[in-house]
Amino acid sequence: MTGSVDRRFVVDAAAHRRDAPRFCPSCACALSLTTEFWEADDRRFYCWCGGCGWTGEITGTGDVAVGHEPVSAAPC
Amino acid sequence: MLTAEQNDELTQVEAGTRMGEVLRRYWYPVAFTRELAEFPVKRVQLLGDFFALWRTPSGRYGIIPEPCPHRKASMAYGVVESDGLRCPYHGWKFDTEGACVEQPAERENTQFQSRVRADAGVVEELGGLVWAYVGPAPAPRLPRFDTYVMAGFRDIGWADLPCNYVQIMENAVDPHHVEFLHGRYFEFIGRHEGFTAPASFGKEHVKIGFTPFEWGIIKRRVLKGASEENDDWKVGHPLVFPYNMRVGGGGVHQMQIRVPIDRTTTRFLLYTVHSPDGYEHVEQPTIPDYRIPVLDEHGRHVTNYVEGQDIMAWVTQGAITDRTTEHLGRSDIGVAMLRKMFREQMDVVAAGGDPLGTIRDEHERIDLPCEKDKFHAGGAQFALDFCDMGSTRFSPMLDAIKKIHISAADRIAAGKTGSEPAG
Numbered sequence: 001m002t003g004s005v006d007r008r009f010v011v012d013a014a015a016h017r018r019d020a021p022r023f024c025p026s027c028a029c030a031l032s033l034t035t036e037f038w039e040a041d042d043r044r045f046y047c048w049c050g051g052c053g054w055t056g057e058i059t060g061t062g063d064v065a066v067g068h069e070p071v072s073a074a075p076c
Numbered sequence: 077m078l079t080a081e082q083n084d085e086l087t088q089v090e091a092g093t094r095m096g097e098v099l100r101r102y103w104y105p106v107a108f109t110r111e112l113a114e115f116p117v118k119r120v121q122l123l124g125d126f127f128a129l130w131r132t133p134s135g136r137y138g139i140i141p142e143p144c145p146h147r148k149a150s151m152a153y154g155v156v157e158s159d160g161l162r163c164p165y166h167g168w169k170f171d172t173e174g175a176c177v178e179q180p181a182e183r184e185n186t187q188f189q190s191r192v193r194a195d196a197g198v199v200e201e202l203g204g205l206v207w208a209y210v211g212p213a214p215a216p217r218l219p220r221f222d223t224y225v226m227a228g229f230r231d232i233g234w235a236d237l238p239c240n241y242v243q244i245m246e247n248a249v250d251p252h253h254v255e256f257l258h259g260r261y262f263e264f265i266g267r268h269e270g271f272t273a274p275a276s277f278g279k280e281h282v283k284i285g286f287t288p289f290e291w292g293i294i295k296r297r298v299l300k301g302a303s304e305e306n307d308d309w310k311v312g313h314p315l316v317f318p319y320n321m322r323v324g325g326g327g328v329h330q331m332q333i334r335v336p337i338d339r340t341t342t343r344f345l346l347y348t349v350h351s352p353d354g355y356e357h358v359e360q361p362t363i364p365d366y367r368i369p370v371l372d373e374h375g376r377h378v379t380n381y382v383e384g385q386d387i388m389a390w391v392t393q394g395a396i397t398d399r400t401t402e403h404l405g406r407s408d409i410g411v412a413m414l415r416k417m418f419r420e421q422m423d424v425v426a427a428g429g430d431p432l433g434t435i436r437d438e439h440e441r442i443d444l445p446c447e448k449d450k451f452h453a454g455g456a457q458f459a460l461d462f463c464d465m466g467s468t469r470f471s472p473m474l475d476a477i478k479k480i481h482i483s484a485a486d487r488i489a490a491g492k493t494g495s496e497p498a499g
Contacts, residue, residue: 004394005080009401016077016400033419035412036077037404046412050423055416 024049100211119152137199138172204363228351249410274461292317307447326458327352354484
């Protein structure tokens with residue numbers, strides 16, 4: 001019964017349906033609620049598991065693991 | 077961003093839906109006390125259902141579903157009698173417990189009133205409002221929140237808004253909107269209409285935080301120039317689950333009430349108590365209520381006052397906002413937290429438990445945390461801005477209210493206190 005869908009962002013809605021985490025990382029039950037929000041380039045999912053009560057954020061990282069350079073490191 | 081199914085579930089209010097069943101565990105204001113003193117029966121819509129609400133001459137209240145169990149004529153046109161409400165069509169009478177006590181057209185040997193009950197709710201009066209509980213028995217206690225029982229001068233502004241109540245509640249855990257909707261936008265409108273918007277509303281947010289507690293979620297903020305020692309962070313103010321927000325400051329105490337009338341209509345009430353330090357009691361035989369404007373004569377939202385700006389934002393999001401294509405950021409984390417709370421309580425009720433914020437113990441008063449020095453703007457100045465720039469501007473009591481704040485401040489300044497500050 002919700003109102004009309006904003007056609008400009010149906011791709012984002014489809015991506016959410018495709019990518020939102022489905023299972024609790026703690027107990028492996030189906031997650032009860034997953035709200036997606038964005039932070040810079042990241043897509044973050046604020047998740048809650050009604051099975052074990054776990055609440056947390058899940059963020060996909062892709063293949064690349066990003067660290068940071070030590071503050072005192074000399075340039076190469 | 078949610079799926080369409082999650083958005084549907086979150087925004088339902090009807091009986092038999094998961095969220096509708098949560099909502100039926102709470103008390104709601106359904107009339108002003110003065111209304112039933114003026115005429116003793118009223119048609120009420122709540123959570124998508126219609127009811128007949130009445131007050132007997134001795135002061136007992138009753139509420140039953142609007143259709144008469146006989147042939148469905150409206151009991152809201154019923155005849156109020158000392159011991160019940162009589163259907164205007166054929167005279168069946170129901171008492172406040174919902175029992176059918178008379179079937180006049182039936183002979184004594186053909187009556188069957190013990191076989192038809194009217195599913196009565198429970199009704200109480202508190203703070204100038206008539207409250208109803210229409211969920212499963214036994215009813216919890218009506219929560220006696222501080223605003224409804226504290227000493228002070230009261231009025232109630234209200235409007236019916238064409239949108240789902242959840243998007244209004246999401247605004248209650250969205251501190252950043254104040255800076256823009258009531259800050260930058262207010263200044264913009266003020267420049268065009270020739271007034272000066274209150275400076276305190278435009279202060280920059282440095283930090284926001286949310287704490288779940290026994291009545292809902294406490295919202296906190298640190299504004300530029302302030303610290304975690306200021307009331308805005310140290311005390312904050314609460315979203316009172318599932319349909320209220322307690323706000324205030326500078327001797328103003330307010331409960332913002334958002335009653336789900338049906339899925340796409342919300343009754344917005346601003347229950348305000350003025351009780352500054354130095355307040356001297358003013359007699360109020362009845363608590364005045366007044367409509368606040370939503371649209372102007374051109375059909376545009378009236379946005380030159382604080383709540384009118386909120387209403388514009390809530391209503392223009394759509395009757396039920398499309399959460400499948402929204403784009404939340406980190407600053408919207410309170411919204412995500414609230415959705416989790418709604419979803420948690422669906423599970424609690426489905427498992428047969430009492431949801432958050434229901435109370436079964438007898439109690440005198442429930443004090444809610446609420447900052448006194450809001451936006452570190454100074455008490456009296458905040459109160460006067462509240463009067464001139466908020467919905468109180470439309471109150472028939474505006475002059476009396478301003479006088480209360482000014483004379484209380486004068487009394488304090490002169491060092492002679494009035495009655496002890498309430499609240």
